[in-house]
Amino acid sequence: VAEIGTPDRSVVTTCAYCGVGCTFRAEMRGEQLVRMVPWKDGKANRGHSCVKGRFAWGYANHQERILNPMIRESIDQPWREVSWEEAFTHAASEIRRIQAKYGRESVGGITSSRCTNEETFLVQKLIRAGFGNNNVDTCARVCHSPTGYGLKTTFGTSAGTQDFDSVMQADVILIIGANPTDGHPVFASRMKRRLRQGAKLIVIDPRRTDIVRSPHIEAAHHLALRPGTNVAVLTAMAHVIVTEGLAAEEFVRERCDWDEYSHWAEFVSQSRNSPEALEPVTMVNPAELREAARLYATGGNAAIYYGLGVTEHSQGSSTVMAIANLAMATGNIGREGVGVNPLRGQNNVQGACDMGSFPHELSGYRHVSDASARALFESEWGVAIDPEPGLRIPNMLDAAVEGTFKALYVQGEDILQSDPNTKHVSAGLAAMECVIVHDLFLNETANYAHIFLPGSTFLEKDGTFTNAERRIQPVRKVMTPMNGLADWEVTQGLANALGLDWNYSHPSQIMDEIARLTPSFTGVSFERLDAMGSIQWPANEAAPDGTPVMHIEGFVRGKGKFVVTDYIPTDEKTGPRFPLLLTTGRILSQYNVGAQTRRTDNVVWHAEDVLEIHPIDAEDRGLRDGDWARLASRAGETTLRILVTDRVAPGVVYTTFHHPTTQANVITTDYSDWATNCPEYKVTAVQVAASNGP
């Protein structure tokens, strides 16, 4: 402040980091951001924030930002700055050339959960209306796609059931596969407040996360399961609930399909699904698991919160459905203080999914094979929509390696760093004839790009983000885009160069189109958001002011659906060469691959990724705190410093993935969720050995 001077204006907007969706007052002096002040009226944060939202915005004017479009003939040639017009014309002619040579399906695009709803909506519209196929996907593919599949199958809609305030009515909080203190810090504070008031805590996680034991909080049960066995633990809990007569049968009879419940109850009751029978698989003490199941079923309002430790597994979708089964079986759904709540990672991953960024779904989660939904879009857009689902990200990369997929538009994603099996991603990108990267920085993926379109930060545009509680919140332009165009204008430029005739002059017009085409958004507009501050979808005629808690009267799909989820071990096995299991997570001060936090100088952001290892495993290998170690899997190897700690159990190691030098995804494998292809980031068989360093 001393350098820039005191602010002379302020704008209320929404944080662009995590799915909590804190709102801030951006205090400005002219075009300079002076500080971000947590907004006391923010429904998601109520005046609180974490260190990232408050201080990590220096990347917005970092010297490495690219402000002019660039093209190059091949990836070994130098970049050449060009005008926006030349960049759009060149990109469009490359797309059309490639489609003429290799077919309409040879091109596709990836939208970003970092961008606004309006921008994401436009990218999927560009692919469907401009490229003429459904080859559009989003980074939710690698994080919460199993949430979409699992909750839609069981409840009928792909979203969390509660608002954040609901946690203050919970008597039991069950956290599985999530580390809210680091990943969702502002919501974690609210959870902790409720725990300090006396709510009981159950944590299911291979690692002793901060919330298991923090000031004035001690989890009633920490089930430190073997990585990859979530379904077995949840099945064993269901076994206890059903065989001990703790199920809420009256609720199930009224709200769910009874025949499906009976079939599921018969399955979980089998003796092979008891905590004792499954102990060799889960490594969880059966007596403690039984107590945890009893507490969840009988402790009053019980709410489940989960994260990527649930979804990023070969049984990710099964785990989400196993969680939904537990909530329905105990009647913990459809009122305050209960429910099933995915803690969304990216600021707008919920919104990106809502906006039709999947190859099989139009906005509002309507399948592309649904003729009446397609007809709505076809009449609005004046084009035919392909009724066949398109390619997912891994399918695009496979097809590229096979030679049938040749051009990709990537908005706001660094797939080379964030997607699994880096060697395969780079092989796919290298095999393409045209890679268009639309981003703030020349990221790792841009090493394979032929066209670079500079992106804009959340400070430089209007729009909306949707947080983990389905809350649509305004993002407001604080400063003029440094590159001259907001991201939605870049996509519009590309669309018009391809021959479409888009004339949006403000993102509010895009939201009006979303509302016309999406039944759960018909009551959403910029005017209403300005008046109300935020709206939780569904917001329509049935719920004009939005919906904080879902499934109160009945499930969106009608009757709740129980799905039998048998535990199937992952194909990623430990053995003599790779005897340990690696799992991954995040730290509070960094964000994912660190593209923004690592480019912010105003706080100590630069803590390196380390490998946590249990004292027994460290001693076996002659490793001490701070030593370098070689971490190797069947896919590749990297080098990390060691942190010796009993936060992880013997046989388990853990690291974060914020720095490109860590190359965590050189280690991860190709295994993925059976239903959605979400990568199995959380289970990799590895060996750790002493090393002299990188």
Ligand code: SF4
């Ligand atoms: Fe931003 Fe999430 Fe931190 Fe809130 S908790 S300030 S949304 S990063």
